[in-house]
Amino acid sequence: MHVTLVHVHVKPEHVDEFIAATRLNHLASVQEAGNRRFDVLQTPDDPSQFILYEVYASAEDAAAHKQTEHYLVWRDTVADWMAEPRRGVPYKALFPET
DSSP states (O other): OEEEEEEEEBOGGGHHHHHHHHHHHHHHHTTSTTEEEEEEEEOTTOTTEEEEEEEESSHHHHHHHTTSHHHHHHHHHHGGGBSSOOEEEEEEOOSSOO
């Protein structure tokens, strides 16, 4: 499995808009054939901090996600709302075993 934790810091005045746009991206992403999880997490003590927990069956499936219309719309929509560039950190999934 291919896992990425995407760290996102949103400008405080755009948090609600970011959540709405990211919900649409989430709903479409979980329908992708290679998607295994697409969780959206918000830090309780700083509502402008998020993690997107993305799990795909393969690196190719994760790369295909970045070519989907819903991802491209999300990326362009939220770009100006970022307090800093988002940062994707790849992880190797150990458990559960695939």
